[in-house]
């Protein structure tokens with residue numbers, strides 16, 4: 183048995199089944215990511231990091247825990263990572279992006295919940311998520327019915343904290359959220375035994391802001407007339423932002439951004455001139471899930487922006503770095519996170535306007551609304567977004583799908599029809 187498999191066995195994982203999961207993921211990675219032409223050289227780091235998500239990163243966290251650090255699993259971009267980092271703990275997103283684990287969840291939970299939740303649950307239930315046994319606490323939120331009721335079940339056996347998200351962005355909603363952020367800080371302090379000091383919190387706020395600025399730079403470079411990077415590679419970087427060690431991630435991203443700037447100057451792009459530009463808006467595509475981007479980019483278009491939690495929702499808006507005392511810092515953190523425009527809010531007019539604005543900014547020829555099956559909030563919000571896009575003269579398509587490949591042919595036909603409908607419209 184390899185050293186790594188021995189580690190997984192020691193953690194109580196089903197090593198044989200985990201090997202099968204890795205083999206299926208390695209094949210998708212080769213076919214979908216590595217097969218792309220003209221990839222930036224700096225993507226080599228992100229390829230290694232993707233490979234290390236079930237290898238080196240796990241070892242790194244196991245070692246850090248031996249030195250006393252705690253790992254906190256997250257499921258949503260509303261979880262303030264600065265607070266976790268300021269307590270010396272390690273945040274890792276636990277969302278599953280593989281169809282492989284879905285059947286294991288369907289044995290124990292209703293089938294009609296979204297694939298992201300089922301994939302995550304299945305990884306845990308089948309003992310193939312290496313982060314499951316090493317997390318010291320998991321943090322959920324009340325963003326959707328699927329998640330909040332799943333938390334009820336899993337919190338019976340896992341050290342769990344639930345952040346209550348308000349449903350409306352009113353003053354009262356803001357007060358509730360600030361209270362939740364304070365309570366979260368206390369819970370993290372209790373778990374880690376550390377007292378969060380303003381100096382360290384300020385440092386982590388700056389670190390997270392650096393990550394956001396770099397991701398924003400990457401996003402702006404994608405908007406160039408000839409995008410220097412494919413949508414699939416940009417998505418991969420975003421997916422790893424939720425898992426990787428943040429300092430190292432920022433350094434590597436800085437190198438990628440520098441290379442992309444040069445590629446824009448030199449006119450180097452994986453896409454031919456005049457390639458149609460698509461904005462993907464909606465549900466997140468977490469690590470392992472490149473389905474919709476792959477279909478779009480192998481149908482002759484380029485994904486030039488992601489309006490999602492593996493896109494703009496993760497990096498837009500910075501935390502004010504001017505606050506001095508911990509209470510003020512928490513207020514600044516709460517304020518930034520509450521600006522995220524997830525479809526769980528009602529009304530959510532800013533998201534509708536934002537999608538139209540983004541489509542204009544990235545000069546999208548069309549918008550594909552990506553909706554995970556059974557995700558009611560994004561599915562219903564798609565109606566208003568489609569209307570707003572129509573009024574702005576931007577063609578769009580709504581795709582509701584799961585993680586499986588069963589509907590891939592049908593989805594490809596619909597994407598191709600959308601792109602064909604653009605013929606005669608100058609790019």
Ligand code: SF4
Nearest residue numbers: 257258259325491524
């Ligand atoms: S879509 Fe909403 S619930 Fe899902 S990760 Fe994003 S903010 Fe959280």
Ligand code: SF4
Nearest residue numbers: 296298326465554557
């Ligand atoms: S994709 Fe939708 S249904 Fe699934 S976890 Fe996110 S908000 Fe909930």
